[in-house]
Amino acid sequence: MTKSILVTGATGTLGRVLVPALRDRGHDVRGLSRSAPGHVHGDLRTGAGIPEAVDGADVIIHAATDGRHDEATTSTLLRSVRDDQHLVYVSIVGVDRVPLPYYRSKYRIEQTIRASGGSILRATQFHGLVHAFARVLTKAPLGFYPAFAFQPVDTGDVARRLAEIAEGGRVELEDFAGPEVRSARDLFESYLRIAGKRRPLVPLRLPGKIFGGYRAGGHLAPDRALGTVTWEAFLTRRAADPA
Numbered sequence: 001m002t003k004s005i006l007v008t009g010a011t012g013t014l015g016r017v018l019v020p021a022l023r024d025r026g027h028d029v030r031g032l033s034r035s036a037p038g039h040v041h042g043d044l045r046t047g048a049g050i051p052e053a054v055d056g057a058d059v060i061i062h063a064a065t066d067g068r069h070d071e072a073t074t075s076t077l078l079r080s081v082r083d084d085q086h087l088v089y090v091s092i093v094g095v096d097r098v099p100l101p102y103y104r105s106k107y108r109i110e111q112t113i114r115a116s117g118g119s120i121l122r123a124t125q126f127h128g129l130v131h132a133f134a135r136v137l138t139k140a141p142l143g144f145y146p147a148f149a150f151q152p153v154d155t156g157d158v159a160r161r162l163a164e165i166a167e168g169g170r171v172e173l174e175d176f177a178g179p180e181v182r183s184a185r186d187l188f189e190s191y192l193r194i195a196g197k198r199r200p201l202v203p204l205r206l207p208g209k210i211f212g213g214y215r216a217g218g219h220l221a222p223d224r225a226l227g228t229v230t231w232e233a234f235l236t237r238r239a240a241d242p243a
């Protein structure tokens, strides 16, 4: 059944893929952005335009993020969402396990979303984020890799699951992870090979509970390896179409 869906964060890494994926499935989709052309305009920090954007939507997929303002911006959004509208929040695997301040705030947001009857999909790191880490950490003649693993996931796979949730009923809390758990060293070596670069790589280890949380795999969900697109498939696609 066709749904009227509002996507916050429509211009973001996920939103850019999610909006067309929902349209391809026949839904009537509006994307929210502060200023990008072709979208409904609204600012979750000031609240301007938010009631109008939310009005009439069956489902609101909340994929906007404004860093340390996310608790306030999500509260602003929730004030406009009625009980008969389905709010789906995009969170991150391990927000309850890795004590990063951004994760902690997302975990608190999750509690608010759950109390309001919304759905939560926690994803692992998107391929694009791991790619950005690989690029930055291997820029110099001596490259670094964090001494832990990732389970990168494709935004197309996450978009597909979000669409299913939007079409179905409430999902209280679900993890959605990439197809493989791989050491960052292994992922970075593949990145260098496909980029045609050679670098010696040394491990990066940091003290503290945050790094420890990643090292312990708090951000991984090996039993929820539902993504289909591998790291190498992503890199090959990106090399062919860098945009």
Ligand SMILES: NC(=O)c1ccc[n+]([C@@H]2O[C@H](COP(=O)([O-])OP(=O)(O)OC[C@H]3O[C@@H](n4cnc5c(N)ncnc54)[C@H](OP(=O)(O)O)[C@@H]3O)[C@@H](O)[C@H]2O)c1
Pocket: 008, 009, 010, 011, 012, 013, 014, 015, 032, 033, 034, 035, 036, 042, 043, 044, 045, 046, 062, 063, 064, 065, 066, 073, 090, 091, 092, 093, 122, 123, 124, 125, 126, 127, 129
């Ligand atoms: N990146 C990852 O690896 C990853 C992994 C798992 C889960 N997640 C989660 O997935 C969600 C989407 O992440 P992403 O990487 O796609 O985000 P992103 O690329 O950083 O995009 C952020 C989006 O938020 C919008 N936004 C920011 N401030 C806003 C405001 N005040 N009012 C309205 N819109 C605002 C931006 O729209 P405009 O600039 O056009 O206004 C933009 O579309 C986030 O909740 C993130 O925590 C991300």
